[in-house]
Amino acid sequence: MGTNENKFTELSNIIRERHSIRHYDPDFKISDNEIKEIIKEAVSAPSGNNLQTWRFLVITDQKLKEKIFTVSNDQHQVLEASALIIILGDLKGYQQAEKIFTQSVKQGIVTEEYKDAKVKKVKENYEKENSRYGNPNWRKEIALIDGSLAAMQLMLVAKTKGYDTVPMIGYNMEGLRKILNIPDRYINVLMIPIGKAAQPAHPTLRLDVEEITFWNGID
Numbered sequence: 001m002g003t004n005e006n007k008f009t010e011l012s013n014i015i016r017e018r019h020s021i022r023h024y025d026p027d028f029k030i031s032d033n034e035i036k037e038i039i040k041e042a043v044s045a046p047s048g049n050n051l052q053t054w055r056f057l058v059i060t061d062q063k064l065k066e067k068i069f070t071v072s073n074d075q076h077q078v079l080e081a082s083a084l085i086i087i088l089g090d091l092k093g094y095q096q097a098e099k100i101f102t103q104s105v106k107q108g109i110v111t112e113e114y115k116d117a118k119v120k121k122v123k124e125n126y127e128k129e130n131s132r133y134g135n136p137n138w139r140k141e142i143a144l145i146d147g148s149l150a151a152m153q154l155m156l157v158a159k160t161k162g163y164d165t166v167p168m169i170g171y172n173m174e175g176l177r178k179i180l181n182i183p184d185r186y187i188n189v190l191m192i193p194i195g196k197a198a199q200p201a202h203p204t205l206r207l208d209v210e211e212i213t214f215w216n217g218i219d
């Protein structure tokens, strides 16, 4: 266990070392097991009601990458990266509530009564069209937030393992959905090529904290 200062430095280093890599060593392969390990860590992210609506469609097949390249605006990272991790949001993810909360009962984290009440509430909220979560836009927004939180963790975990990534939405989403036969219940969050960098990222800067932070109201 390091001190808080050490932990801050370690995390800060990882965060600052991550940059979007657009050139990968095409011969370098990350094993399926390692990709699973990365996803396992990524999904420790928070999610609305802990419903974990993120889904990961992993593409390692070169022929599929070539097809995806045709709808990716000539972005070569799609061809060169070891894998493409397509993060989707499951609009029906709430249907896993029973399973998710039953696991917590089995682990002694929550009581059976808590689980029953929670599952009932989730079902009501997500299925009633005029409720907050029943609103398709709202459900979509939650899935985008859940998926984005997992995506950020995934990129940082990849970095700690010596791999690089680039979050992407610069492709034809409908084209991608057609190529991969993605059912309507899954919305696009991000596509993340992952692999070994062949060239460094181009540097990027950030706005100053003063320029992006409001305190106690916006004037």
Ligand SMILES: Cc1cc2nc3c(=O)[nH]c(=O)nc-3n(C[C@H](O)[C@H](O)[C@H](O)COP(=O)(O)O)c2cc1C
Pocket: 018, 019, 020, 021, 022, 075, 166, 167, 168, 169, 170, 171, 201, 202, 204
């Ligand atoms: C929502 C989103 C979409 C992005 N789409 C692409 C993309 O299609 N292609 C690409 O090369 N980079 C893409 N990026 C990466 C950004 O250009 C990059 O994160 C930003 O310039 C900051 O650089 P850095 O990641 O190296 O720090 C995207 C990033 C985000 C968050």
